[in-house]
Amino acid sequence: MKFSWWWRRQREKELDEEIQSHLEMAIHDRIERGETSEQAATSARREFGNVGLVKEVTREMWGWTSLERLGQDLRYGLRMLRKNPGFTIVAVLTLALGIGATSAIFSVVNAVLLRPLPYPEPDCLMVYSAFEQGSRGERISAVTAPHFVEWRNQCRSCVQMAAYFAAQQGNLTGGAEPERVRIARVTENLFATLGVPPLLGRTFLPEEIGRPSSGGDIQPNSNTVVILSYGLWQRRFNADPSVIGQTIKVEGDVCSVIGVMPEGFKFPDEADAWLPVTLSPTRNDLQIIARLQPHVTPAQAQAELTTLAQRLQQESLQKNRTLNVNLIPLQDQVVGNVRSSLLIFLGAVSFVLLIACANVANLLLARAATRQKEMAMRGALGASRLRIVRQLLTESLLLALAGGVLGLWLASGILDLLVAFAPQDIPRPTAIRIDSWVLGFTLLLSILTGIIFGLTPALQTSQLDLNTAFKEGGTRGTGSGSFHRLRSLLVVAEVSLALVLLIGAGLLLKSFTRLRETKPGFNPDHVLTASAALPQADYPTTAKVKTYAQQALARLAAYSEVQAAGVVNSLPLSHAGMSIQGSLVIEGESKDRPGVIASKVAVSADYFRALGIPLLQGRAFNEHDTANSPGVLIISESLAHQLWPNESALGKRLDIGFPGETWREVVGIVGDVKQWDLNAPLASAVYEPYAQVSDQLRWFVGEMTFVIRTTAEPQSFIASLRSELQTVDRELPLHNVATMQQVVAKQVTDPRFYTLLLGSFSALALILAAAGIYSVISYSVTQRTHEIGIRLALGAQAGDVLRLVVKQGMGLVLVGLAIGLAGARALTRVLSDFLYQVSVTDAATFALLSGLLAAVALLACYLPARRATKVDPMVALRYE
Secondary structure (H helix, E strand, O other), rough: OOOHHHHHHHHHHHHHHHHHHHHHHHHHHHHHHHOOOOHHHHHHHHOOOOHHHHHHHHHHHHOOOHHHHHHHHHHHHHHHHHOHHHHHHHHHHHHHHHHHHHHHHHHHHHHHHHHOOOOHHHHEEEEEEEEOOOOOOOOOEEEEEHHHHHHHHOOOOEEEEEEEEEEEEEEEEOOEEEEEEEEEEEEEHHHHOOOOOOEEEOOOHHHOEEEOOOOOOOOOOOOEEEEOHHHHHHHOOOOOOOHOOEEEEOOEEEEEEEEEEOOOOOOOOOOOEEEEEOOOOOOOEEEEEEEEOOHHHHHHHHHHHHHHHHHHHOOOOOOOOOEEEEEHHHHHHHOOOHHHHHHHHHHHHHHHHHHHHHHHHHHHHHHHOOOOHHHHHHHOOOOOHHHHHHHHHHHHHHHHHHHHHHHHHHHHHHHHHHHHHOOOOOOOHHHOOOOHHHHHHHHHHHHHHHHHHHHHHHHHHHHHOOHHOOOHHHHHHHOOOHHHHHHHHHOOOOOOHHHHHHHHHHHHHHHHHHHOOOOOOOOOOOOEEEEEEEOOOOOHHHHHHHHHHHHHHHHHHHOOOOEEEEEEOOOOOOOOOOEOOOOOOOOOOOOOOOOOEEEEEEEEEHHHHHHHHOEEOOOOOOOOOOOOOOOOOEEEEEHHHHHHOOOOOOOOOOEOOOOOOOEEEEEEEEEOOOOOOOOOOOEEEEEEEEEHOHHHHHHHHHHEEEEEEEOHHHHHHHHHHHHHHHHHOOOOOEEEEEEEHHHHHHOOHHHHHHHHHHHHHEEEEEEEHHHHHHHHHHHHOOOOOOHHHHHHHHOHHHHHHHHHHHHHHHHHHHHHHHHHHHHHHHHHHHHHHHOOOOEEEEEEEHHHHHHHHHHHHHHHHHHHHHHHHHHOOHHHHHHO
């Protein structure tokens, strides 16, 4: 390479000497013919032609000219950027903000949506589901053990088919402190279907799966076994390889550890441990995953499974129902509803990048107007238009690459914040990082960005009239009209894009504010909550469950700082509980109320006082409401109005349609609460005393949450709470220990994240748009200094000049606002799923944010306009 450089330098020297020798010989001949030295030199140069062009043609014959020119363009571009440090710094920072934010969001999109799942041939993995239409038109999940066995035995489209139940929280004891973990129940071939062997030990055997006997009873294997995740193995057993064969208690059952899965394997639902599934024919929530045969398309597999399902349905006793089968790729199930959210915010950050590109394009256009004589000189020396465009694009790409490098550093910091505050439902959070794909995306994005913001200014600058450009004043006149129009269009685009982002952020902010102001129906102040799950093996009857609750509440109530202590089977806002529909029968009526939906909740006597739910009529539960006393109920206000709209509900009797629970008398009416979500309507509810829950509903009260109202700060009571509950049962781990204010705050975590994210993008867009408007108007004032001086000299007042300049800028802003309003009305519809009690076309938000952007734009116009009024006419008249 060094030799090649020396050779080209030598050839350049020889070329210069040859041209100079040719010119000297021509001059000498003309002098001998009688011309003067000056006449001979001028004639010889005119006859020889363009020296630069001759050199270019000669270099073409040498070869490697493209690389040489690229090197020349790079060196020249670096010199020009170094010569204008202010311009370079502003342009690089602007691009870095846009590229950095875009690369950070792409990192999340890449990890969640684009990167394949960590299984062999993940595209072949499909999830099957089936549902029936109920008698009232509702969808009923209908994947049962008979469906699974039939499909697995007869499906020819699949290599493997496995079944599992969704992972549930469960108690793990033995060895260290008891803890709450996620446990999935799976068939023996789930791990083979996914193509993931265990790190240690083995997986389940077919005989370890519980199956129905000929008599219909379930016959699970007596030797209960468990497989651990890598994380649980490390955390609880210190990654001890001898863990295989050890015994632990899972949900009260003694289990032998037979295997450990490799790091990162958490299927399904981030499971910590796996137990053998029991294929009960009565449960209809079985989930099925299959690996397709090579070259079998999902459509072919869907058709085969549909045929099998229809045949199975015809053979069943319920021939009047239609079984519908769905097949979706495992990737789509893992991604879920997160896909639309990520794509929306990727689109939003792209708007920021476009605004940044428009800003830099404006800077390049302003700079290009001052370089027209330079470009004209290059053209006069023989440079083609393509050569000039290439030189200017090289400078743009240098800016973009510098912005990309800085943007990648910014993306790393932004990504840390995104991962720390991201919603909990984002799958595969550990895979979110800056990897080779993100690096490649950032490089490609930088190159495309450089072309986008650099191409138009380069084409505009290279289109020169050499005669005009060399005239005095040509720097203002040449191309100034077209430059101005192009810069104006860029400002309009910036304003419209910024307004769309501002309105989107405004809608989310208004929605978030209303969600924060929503009354949950209870008083969360000074309330501590903690949950305990009582395993079936240790607490097989409701009597044992009630005894545990009574002992625990008695111990907690003994503390002086405890005002009230209660227990509930499903805490409000915990996404848990049971909804009943069409099973409420009023005494004296012959049929149920099919349109009435209510939550069924079991509570202790002091629960309403502990949580601060107001008692509106009647009485609360008390110690006299026992299993041997007449059944009683407390209902919510809205349910009372639904069932007895024109009379009092007190004293009325209801049958809520559950086994072992007969007619119950309504003894009290309480206020409605947000039982499911903060953004859901207030829920109608039926409350029954814990003491009166029937033995048939042991599963209904197996998990309970303690609710303690304290006089002091609730956090100070956590240690006492743990101590007392461990005294009652040392092997029960407490989980979800939190104040009720934290439970309420958790409901707004996702809306807060989305609001902050889009709000940050819109704030950045607003700043960039304001900077773009300011730069255009400021440059216009500079270009019109001569004109302004003439106006002032002819008697124009400062106010006239101020109005003239502001009118020019605000005219562009108003056009941008009009386009932005139309765009926002069309695009903000994608935010409908994120909004609470706010319309996507909320007029107040549209008007307020349009006014805010107009005010910021007015300020950006006013500052250079005010500077224009300070122009000295005498100086301006001499300005060129």
